[in-house]
Amino acid sequence: MIAVPDLLDFDELLTDDERAVRDRVRAFVDVRVRPSIAEWYERAIFPTELIPELAELGVLGMQLNGYGCPGRSAVEYGLAAMELEAGDSGLRTFVSVQGSLAMSAIHTYGSEAQKQEWLPRMAGGTVIGCFGLTEPNSGSDPASMTTFARREGEAWVLNGAKRWIGLASIAQIAVIWAQTDGGVRGFLVPTDTPGFAATPISPKMSMRASIQCDIALTDVRLPADAHLPTARGLRAPFSCLNEARYGIGWGVIGAARDSYATALEYSLTRRQFDRPVAGFQLTQQKLVDMALEIEKAQLVALRLGRLKDAGRLQPHQISVAKLGNTRAAIAIAREARTILGGNGISAEYSPMRHAANLESVRTYEGTDEIHTLVLGAHITGISAFR
Incomplete structure (x- = not known):
């Protein structure tokens, strides 16, 4: 490369x-x-x-x-x-x-x-975990989740369903979020517990080299100490989502950079009309635009990283990177594909694969719309979620 x-x-x-x-x-x-x-x-x-x-x-x-x-x-x-x-x-x-x-x-x-x-x-990689928050009818609005954990003597009994749960079919432990009589709680569910079933979702047009699953929870009986003791309310899973969103703000730059590098290399070696494709003004404009967006995205991500290491990172700042960097990465992957011409649809080249994957990335851990509203609420002081 x-x-x-x-x-x-x-x-x-x-x-x-x-x-x-x-x-x-x-x-x-x-x-x-x-x-x-x-x-x-x-x-x-x-x-x-x-x-x-x-x-x-x-x-x-x-x-x-x-x-x-x-x-x-x-x-x-x-x-x-x-x-x-x-x-x-x-x-x-x-x-x-x-x-x-x-x-x-x-x-x-x-x-x-x-x-x-x-x-x-x-x-150490000997135990794989998954994180069950999203449900078939509860994505951007996790407060409407219907998975419920009820007390039955000293036990907890979970019933419900989760969807688009990464790694669930290969996981040994699942962090499952459920409503209880006392609000949302988190539970550690060994995946060999009777009543727990994870089914990979297929076919997919995106994230194909990855695992996402449906989870069914049918009278899953857990001991009294299965809950995460200090996780109460949606603030707990949201804090975990922010950890993941922070990583996404950095990760998408990699997909963008790889798409750009692939297009740059191709344009320097592919010849049309007796010259490299990189020698044409329109191609150079595309390459420059991509390079500028990558540079800006890196600076945003690094600023967030420094704030996080200093203990000063705020949720709305994470939305800046999750929304802005992901949006830029998709545009770069798509533009990079155009430089590859017809060859761009071949699996030999990465931009189209990255573009397809990024459609999932822009959706999970908060859609574009959700992060727009997070930033809108911060800017205006008015929540527009409901």
Whole structure:
């Protein structure tokens, strides 16, 4: 892959440790993902054989401290997400579901016993987690969820359904959010519990090298201590979503950069009318526009990372990156495909795959519309959700 010009010397804004993390993940993607991703996508296969290697790479729960977690900075996690998504959104999504959603929920809201039981194995890749919030009829409005957990003696009994739940069919532990008589609570549900069933959703036109599932919960009986003790109300799952949204703000830059690099390399070698396609003014305009948007997106993501490491990151600021960077990434992937001409629909080239994946990324963890309203409420002081 051709080196992408760094127009603003972005690397100078990073520390040696941050560059080392980025370069290590980039090398992993180059060696272990790029040669096979087109086949995995075509065959709709998530490469589970990479899970131990991702654990060894130190990207599972990498931003969490203790319990066997790597304890890296927010910026380092963001850079890793960017490199993973340059390979494929499905790979970054796996790391996000495992670390930013499932592990983050346990790390933030779990008991000490729950943390000790699950987090070291999840960081080591021997236990996979999933995060069950979205329902068939409850996506952008999780307050309307109908999954319910009732007390029955000392036990909890869960009934309901979840949809578009990443990794559920290969997970050993599920973080399930449910209504109770006391409001929304989070529950740790071992996936071998009777009444728990996860079914992969197929066929898909996007995120094909990834796993999303329907979950059915039928009289799932759990012990009294199965709930996350400090998770009460929707603020708890929303905090986990913000962890994932932060990673998305970085990750989509990787998809955009890979699309741009593919188009740039192609335009320099593809000849039409006795000259490289890159020598035409319209092509150069496309390349410049893409490069400018990537540079801006990187600066936004880095600013958020610095704020997060300083403990000052606000939810509306995450929406800036999730909305703006994802919107830019989709436009770049689509424009990159045009430079490839007819060859752009071939799986040999990445932009069309990235564009298809990004349609999912722009939808999950808050649609464009939801993040627009988050920012609108912050700007005006008026909530327009209801």
